[in-house]
Amino acid sequence: MVGRFGNQLKPSLTISPCVRERVMYLPAPVKDGAQERRSLIGTHRILVISPTPSVLKMVAKAAQPQGWLLFQAEGLSEIKLRLKDLNPQLIVLDVSHKVAEEVDALSAVLKRSEEVSSRPLLMVLGDRDSAVRHQLASELIIDALIETPVDDLELAVEVRTLIRVRQIASKALRDRDILNQLFELSSFSSDFEDVSAVLESMVGRLGDWMRMPHVVVTLGSAKRASIAARFDNEPGNFGQSLVERRHLEIGLSGEELCINQSDGVLAGEDVETLPYIGLPLKEQKGEVLGVLHAWGGPRLPDASQLRVLRAAAGRIGAEIQLSDSHRQLEKMVETRTSDLTALLGRIRAVNNQLVEASRDTIMRLARAAEYRDGDTGEHVDRMSSYAQIIAKQMGMSAEEQALIKLAAPMHDIGKIGIPDSILLKQGKLTADEYDVMKQHPLIGARILAGSRNKLLNMAEEIAATHHEKWDGTGYPKGLSSVEIPLVGRIVALADVFDALTSPRVYKHAWSIDEAVSYIHKLSGKHFDPDVIVAFDQCLEGMLEVRAEHMEQSADAPPLNVSPAP
Incomplete structure (x- = not known):
């Protein structure tokens, strides 16, 4: 049988027709690695490093329903060539047949992949007492460990879990990326x-962002x-x-228009x-004010x-409406000065609503990580308000106070990268x-890294350091x-204070006195x-925030408050 890129498959690796439809084996590298990489854009790839046919078949059985390539x-x-050419998302490594030199080479390649987007998930199969297994565990982040002899059901569950991760x-x-662009749009200066x-x-x-050479x-x-x-x-x-x-x-x-390469050629397009995309610019009542055109890039924008x-089209439409309103007001200024003031106020309110709507989107995206481990999202609302109050008490600027309130909810976003089998486990880990759980600060920091945006930079610091301790x-x-x-130290205290004073399925809420004590x-551990001193000084304000949330939750416990020491 011949694979997509012309590789002759080994006879010993014959698989059933139902598996062959969605998963293929490519045992040998192709000569044109660049062509292979281009053909694999948008696909999901698993690299199995094992000479054992049974391991290959078990992984194929688990990956087939997901449409992953094997x-x-x-x-x-x-191994080196496959890692370079394929950039797999998941590596299944059978260390029971590996020598130390091969494991060292694989370890060196994986260590160079620092970004979450390029680092493959790693599953290791081997004996519990294997020296190679222990070597890998000490040098790399391992996402799943399976003892040999391998149980096919256990392997299937772990493969599907890692695919979902x-x-x-x-x-x-x-x-x-969406959050970053939405924030840029919400904070874009219109002072021209x-x-x-x-x-x-x-x-x-x-x-620049879409890599479209023409935007009009x-x-x-x-x-x-x-x-x-x-x-x-x-x-x-x-x-x-x-x-x-x-x-x-x-x-x-009044509708969007998208034309890809094949559609355009069939229609006689130059x-x-x-590819071309056009979006109507509409006013609030739905009338089309103009059109945003973009064309000539490598591909149409994805979802x-x-x-x-x-x-962006909404913001451009708002800017156009804002400009038109200003011109109208300038004509009326001599005869309707009082009306001008009121109208300008309404325009600013509309603009502020647009900015607030974008920032609300940011908060909802950040809160999504909390829902994965069962939190309702109220925790991040309270603790981010606590962090802002403490930051103000410690003399941080107004801008820094606003940023910490928006960045703090993203402190646990790295839990997205933790397998459900660990994150949702009922018993003791x-x-x-x-x-593995302790990797979530690093995962969160990598997710948020690489931005030039102040908010995401602060969120990266908080995600990476909110579990560090003073000692x-x-x-x-x-x-x-x-x-x-400092922002990591502040969020650490705010996070613990809210956790102590809030009920959980596994504990009752502590009283304020117990939590403060x-x-x-x-302190010092x-x-x-210094953060505790500021906490004492602003405790009253924090309790006011807590009381506001209690009014919205009939299940919140009553306060038991005495003056802070």
Whole structure:
């Protein structure tokens, strides 16, 4: 049988027709690795490093319903090539047949993959007392351990769990990009004197982000277009007739228009204008004000990018409406000064609502991680308010106070990368399971890393350090004292205080006196003494926040308060 890339499959690896439909074995690397990588864009890949046919068949059985592609590698050189060319999302490593040199090579390659998006999940199969197994556990993050002899049901469950973990992590990364772009749109400055300068700046950002060389905003009635802003990396291929024709088509229908390469060729579209996407710019009543055009990139925007484009179209429409309103008000200023003030107030309110709606989206995306381990989301609302109050007491700027309230809810976003078998376990975690759980601060930091946005930078610091302790006994890095960022020290205390004073399925809520006494006992050990001083000074304000939440929850326990020591 021949695989997708022309590889002759080994006769010993024959699988049933139902498996062959969705999962394929490619035992030997192909010569053109670049062509193979291009063909695999958008697919999910499992690399099985094992000479045992039974292991391959068991993994195939688990992966087949998910539509994942299965690859095999044997030998040091083949392992290196497969890791380089395929960039697999999941590696199943059978260490019962590996020598130390092969494991060292695999370990070195995995250590170089620092980003969550490129680091494959790792499942290790081997004897409990295997020296190679212990070596890997000490050097790498292992996502699942299975003892040999392998039980096919256990292996199937673990493979499907890790596939689900990768899917959730991939979605989290896409949501991070959406969150970043939505925040940029919500905080975009509109202080330019000319609305065209605002639009030029916005379409430039969109063109760079989507890798579309042409982005144009046209305004006017459905039958006549005028260009308000343009971003053009190839001025010689502007396409004036294209935007006029598409403006008419979209303006009359009021609907989005997407044309991919194949559709455009069939329709006689100029190949230089493909792929194309056009979004109508509408006012609040639904009337089309203009059209946002983008074309010429490598592919049409995916669903995540399209969400940001729609938000951008809404913001551009708001800027256009804002500009039109200003022009109308300037004409009326001499005769209707009093009405002008009221109208400007309404316009600012609309703009503030747009900004608040975008920030509300950020909070809801961040809160999603809390729902995965059963939290209703009230915890992050309370503890982020506590963190903001403590930050104010410690003299942080107004901007930093606002950022910590938005960033604190993302402190446990790394739990997205923890398998359900560990995160939702009812009993006590084993030592190995606890080691996996302690990886969630690093996973969260990697999810949030790499942004130039102040909010996500602070969220990364908080995610990475909220389990560190003042005396250096915390995790993941054992930081101590002022090595721990101040925002991490503040969120650590706010998180513990809310956890102690809130009911859980496994405990009753502590009284305020009990919680304050416990926190004081940990001064200089778990918590920064200066943060505890600020906590004492602003406790009354924190209890007011707690009382507001109690009014919304009939199950909240009554307060038992005495003056803070």
